Amino acid sequence: GLHLTREGGHSARRIVHAADATGAEIERALVAAAAAHPAIAFFQHHLAVDLLIDEVAGVRYCLGADVLDQAGGRMARFVAPVTMLATGGAGQVYPNTTNPAVTTGDGIAMAYRRGLRLPPGGALPPGGAGLGAKAAVANMEFVQFHPTSLYAAATPAGADAGALAGGRSFLITEAVRGEGGLLYNLGGERFMPGCDPRGELAPRDVVARCIQAEMEGRGESHVLLDISHRPRREVLHHFPNVAAHCASLGLDITRDPIPVVPAQHYLCGGVQTGLLGETRVQGLYACGEVACSGLHGANRLASNSLLEGLHASRCAGAALAAAAAGADFSGPRAPRPLSPSAAAWVAATRRQLGQLMWSGAGIVRRQADMRRALQGIAQLYVETKALVASYGVNTELVELRNLVTVGELIMSSALQRRESRGGHYCEDFPQAVPQVGVGRVCVCVCVYGSPQGLGVGRRASCCGLLMFGWRFGLGWRRSRVVV
Ligand SMILES: Cc1cc2nc3c(=O)[nH]c(=O)nc-3n(C[C@H](O)[C@H](O)[C@H](O)COP(=O)(O)OP(=O)(O)OC[C@H]3O[C@@H](n4cnc5c(N)ncnc54)[C@H](O)[C@@H]3O)c2cc1C
Incomplete structure (x- = not known):
């Protein structure tokens, strides 16, 4: 059967995972399936720059996007009856993030530039405003910080050796705490039980704040996450990527504590959508981290992003396919009598x-x-x-x-x-x-x-x-x- 793990804020073991790289495994399977599909074309190194949005009789339509062909150095216009934003989060806006270099908030900024702003009156409630008020860019203040990103400067190899592309920090998955990992200050004292009764398995925002307070209170640059008390075989089986990365910096996580600090990790806000990924603009859909469906409220629970991504993209994909099939759209050059x-x-x-x-x-x-x-x-x-x-x-x-x-x-x-x-x-x-x-x-x-x-x-x-x-x-x- 499937192994179920547990992370911060969870009251039961419920997370199906692929060792410590579940997202990478989903991406691998998705890319392989898409590549094998005869109707799907890939445009690699193409950067969406702006959405094409126009208004007809008070209704706003998305007609595609202007795209930069980065390899060819040319602009291209993709005209489409339906468009899906799936550009991920915006972690790179912070100096310390677990997100890759491509998470520059492009989809949110594109939507905002084209007028998908918050409605007058300010923020929408964390649970979303329902279908009637969808499609603003909303809840942008709800930024999630992961409690445990690797503090490479304190590894034997040092900060330079530990630097990742795009300035991102290496994530020490929360499942390490789920499987029994404990947090210590540099004096060797556990501080989480005194900070929150749920200890290391308190929700992310709580643990991140406790770590921050501990570091500031003691004037220390990081804290330590220790899983070395668990059986070696189990640790290596559950966390092969964490173990390998730390080993490359001279740390053996089955023996040594891991130096960690909090880092930006996830954006709960984004382009507000209904439950089918639809936005206020006809023909424009959004799903994944770029979207604000309301599912995560003000504080995403660990491992719910991939779940939401899988579910929302399935719903939005079906809605989008139906919309494309029924769209009054036959390309910019095809002649057609008026209805x-x-x-x-x-x-x-x-x-x-x-x-x-x-x-x-x-x-x-x-x-x-x-x-x-x-x-x-x-x-x-x-x-x-x-x-x-x-x-x-x-x-x-x-x-x-x-x-x-x-x-x-x-x-x-x-x-x-x-x-x-x-x-x-x-x-x-x-x-x-x-x-x-x-x-x-x-x-x-x-x-x-x-x-x-x-x-x-x-x-x-x-x-x-x-x-x-x-x-x-x-x-x-x-x-x-x-x-
Ligand atoms: C290290 C790490 C570990 C994580 N672990 C978990 C976990 O265990 N469980 C969980 O639920 N969540 C996890 N998350 C969060 C989760 O992975 C993300 O929220 C999720 O991958 C977002 O998926 P997405 O498809 O919306 O965006 P992404 O996976 O970020 O994909 C966005 C894609 O859009 C492309 N793109 C961006 N801008 C443009 C543009 N202008 N033009 C063209 N293409 C563009 C990017 O190149 C990228 O390919 C983790 C995140 C990180 C960083």
Whole structure:
């Protein structure tokens, strides 16, 4: 049968494990299965940089991600009907962490940059806020510190020999305490029983605080974890990796105590999800340490991360596959007729565009109206772009996109001309200004936002890139259109 171990905060032996490297074993099996699957392609050394998120009629959609091909030094755009964030935690933000070099919080930061912020009113309750309020980046203050990472400086080989890639600290698994390991200060005294009645098997946060207090109280750099009283064969059988790593630094854990200090280990917060990994953004899922499903509350229990990862990824995978199968998405280039609801949306958007043009750049114009209209057109552009991306090429959509672009150009140009002349009559500047003259129609404008509203600046020369920014929803957005 399976051997069950026990760790901090557990009241019973319940942890199925693969010696002292359970996560590595899960990863090995998963990678092997994925590699054998004909429908799965691997893109190694590709770094997701930003999510592609757009908003259509008040609903936010994720359309994939911009990715850096690190080997080729190129950017690539992955357009997808559904996207899963599985980028892990953010341990590298701390100077002392058990996490590998790749845990730089990428998924959380990407989601945050695209507006998945905490809802107004602050933090969500540790248990999560339920499906109704999902998809903020939440609970980021709940950082778990593991009580026992190896303090390599106190091993015979010293700190330099013990340094791991990415500055991470080597983890001495909690199962060492689960199997009877005891903590001592450098004076040889056990201090946990005096700190918490559960002793060495108190939850992680408690043990980490007790160790910290003991070190500070005695002015010591580390404490000692001793398992040498257990039978040698048993220790080597349960902890082959810990034993081998310590041996490489000159320590025999079946005889010597292990020098340890607390280190950052796990982030309970992240992109808030429902129980199927779904976020507030349509088509965007998250699972694993990047997600905040609420399962761990404010303090993850030992060994529950891998369990959550296995369970949540299975649920999210099934939900994601179903969403992908039913998605109105056929790639950016595939032509496709509009559905009745999309056709109605296109017609309504054209009408809305016409109204904006008439109110802003009609027969008699006013600067304030033009600014308002320009903001409205920018919003229409985002919505149209999202629909084009999800529908592919389609006559009505292509025409709408062109109309929105031209409307934006007219409005921007009208806003720049601070006089009245010919077909441009502006009530704020009713006279022609000879110095301005007819000049050239400049289609290269830079519209920038300010807390007071939108302003427009004229570029020195025309170029092929039109940039405009606008403010709506959660923050400033910027888009580029090659014209
Ligand atoms: C030493 C150690 C021991 C642990 N032991 C246990 C244990 O015994 N039991 C337990 O339950 N938990 C344990 N944990 C915690 C657990 O391993 C992690 O919480 C879990 O592995 C997280 O899985 P994940 O798939 O979410 O992320 P990860 O396993 O961290 O995988 C994230 C992946 O995303 C990739 N990635 C990151 N950013 C990007 C980007 N921008 N673009 C593309 N790819 C990116 C990374 O390269 C990595 O491959 C341990 C953690 C550590 C560090």
